[in-house]
Amino acid sequence: MENVSRHKRIARVLVLLFIFALLSASIITDVIDIYQVMSVQRGVCVPIIMYHHVKNTGLGKDVISPYEFESDLIYLTENNYNTITMTDLINYVYYDVELPENPIILTFDDGLYNTYKNVFPLLKKYNKKIVMSIIGKSVDDFSRVNDKNVSYAHVSWDEIKEMVDSGLVEIQNHSYNLHKISNGRYGCYQKKNESFILYEEFLSRDLLTLQEKVKEVINFEPNTFTYPYGRYNENTDAIVRKLGFKATLSVKFGVNLITKDPEKLYDLKRICRSHNQSIEKMIKEGMETLKYIKE
Ligand SMILES: [Zn+2]
Numbered sequence: 001m002e003n004v005s006r007h008k009r010i011a012r013v014l015v016l017l018f019i020f021a022l023l024s025a026s027i028i029t030d031v032i033d034i035y036q037v038m039s040v041q042r043g044v045c046v047p048i049i050m051y052h053h054v055k056n057t058g059l060g061k062d063v064i065s066p067y068e069f070e071s072d073l074i075y076l077t078e079n080n081y082n083t084i085t086m087t088d089l090i091n092y093v094y095y096d097v098e099l100p101e102n103p104i105i106l107t108f109d110d111g112l113y114n115t116y117k118n119v120f121p122l123l124k125k126y127n128k129k130i131v132m133s134i135i136g137k138s139v140d141d142f143s144r145v146n147d148k149n150v151s152y153a154h155v156s157w158d159e160i161k162e163m164v165d166s167g168l169v170e171i172q173n174h175s176y177n178l179h180k181i182s183n184g185r186y187g188c189y190q191k192k193n194e195s196f197i198l199y200e201e202f203l204s205r206d207l208l209t210l211q212e213k214v215k216e217v218i219n220f221e222p223n224t225f226t227y228p229y230g231r232y233n234e235n236t237d238a239i240v241r242k243l244g245f246k247a248t249l250s251v252k253f254g255v256n257l258i259t260k261d262p263e264k265l266y267d268l269k270r271i272c273r274s275h276n277q278s279i280e281k282m283i284k285e286g287m288e289t290l291k292y293i294k295e
Contacts, residue, residue, distance in 0.1 A: 043259035045290065046089065047283050048105040050251065050270040054118045055150050059275040066118040072279045073126040076104065079280075083129040085170040086224040090246045093262055106130045107249060107270065109174060109226060111139055113153035116163065123168040132169055133226035133249070134160070136176035136210035157217050164218045173222040173245070176210040178203075179229075187228035190235050200239050207243055224249060237266065254289035 052062035054069045076083065082100035089105065091097035108115045111134030123130060138154035147153050155163075163169035178188040185191050188206070190199045207225065215221050223246045227236070230251030240248060247265035254269035271286045273279060 043257050043264070044092070044099055044103060045255060045287070046084075046103050046105060046258050047255045047286055048107055048249065048268055048270045049279070049282075050249075050272045051106065051108050051119075052110060053112060053114055055114045057151065061272070061274045064273060064275050066122070068275065069119060070122050070126075072106075072273065073122055073128055075279050076128065077126055085129055086131050086172060086247055087170060089258060090223055090265060093258060093260055093265055094246070096260075107226070108132045110179070111135055111155050111160075111174070113142065113148060113155055113159075114150045116155045116159045117148070117150055120163055120166075120169070124166065127168075129168050129170065131172055131224070132160075132163070133172045133174035133224075134210075134214075135174050135179045135228075136213055138179070140213075161217060164220070171214055171218060171220065171222060172224040172226055172249075173207060173210050173214070174226045175228050176206045176213070178206055187231040188236060189231045190233055196235055199235060200242075203236065203239050204243060207240070211243075223247065227251070241266075253286065255283070255286035257290060 049072075051064070051069070054064055054066055056065050057063075059065060079102070081102045081104045083106055084099060084103045086105065088097070088099060088103070092099045106128065108119065108130050111132060115130075115132060119130065122128075132155075135154070139157060139160065142154040143156040143158070160169075160171060164171060175188055178185075181187070183191075188203055194202075211221055223244075225240050225245045225247075226249040232240075232248075237248070246262070248267055250267045250269060251272070252267070252269045253271065255271070256264070256268050258264050269286075269289070271282045273282060
């Protein structure tokens with residue numbers, strides 16, 4: 001009698017083990033499937049953070065303190081994020097150059113002097129990279145005068161050279177002189193009733209002026225255009241592509257899924273880092289937008 005019940009028990013254990021093995025196998029295949037979808041079809045998840053001013057006064061939407069920026073760098077270091085440049089991202093898409101794990105891009109708009117004064121020393125301290133989109137005319141103007149006001153000054157060509165030489169700062173195009181609202185034009189937006197031909201001539205002349213300047217100073221031709229105020233239409237996009245820009249930065253909120261499709265490099269979403277916000281929370285909220293991305 002005892003023998004029979006022991007056999008039954010062993011049989012039951014064996015059946016349970018068999019079911020367990022089947023379940024584990026199916027879970028593992030599921031995980032592999034998800035991983036493959038993520039890595040092959042869906043690509044790499046790249047948050048792009050948008051910064052403007054880093055200074056101690058006037059804190060708000062576009063102004064954070066140096067202390068807050070340093071806390072971002074500490075967070076990124078502790079959480080194993082790797083800062084990359086736009087060129088790294090473009091090389092990944094076009095030439096299969098591998099990206100580090102957890103890539104992230106820190107963008108600084110407008111080429112402000114406080115980026116040089118307050119951000120650059122921290123980049124050296126934590127060995128982090130940024131992408132700086134400059135306004136050519138402002139750099140020209142502030143290269144001529146010796147005005148180092150942290151509130152409004154822009155960087156000079158000498159400061160740009162120094163930052164680029166460190167290998168921690170990449171320069172991109174934010175227009176030569178279109179970062180303004182004037183003559184019925186908002187940023188680089190096409191004017192009402194302006195023909196495509198005239199608009200193309202106008203926009204090309206401005207953007208190429210900065211391309212040439214940057215090439216002359218640092219021997220690098222920007223490959224990314226950052227729309228002033230995030231304003232553009234389909235003609236702007238067509239012209240920017242025709243000029244050879246491989247990527248554009250918008251001000252739309254979200255995180256990007258980058259595949260080997262070059263199309264994914266246009267109209268990149270960003271996360272605006274404002275005063276009193278946690279970068280951790282902002283990245284998580286940005287990740288939520290990935291749910292709505294269509295294949
Ligand atoms: Zn700007």
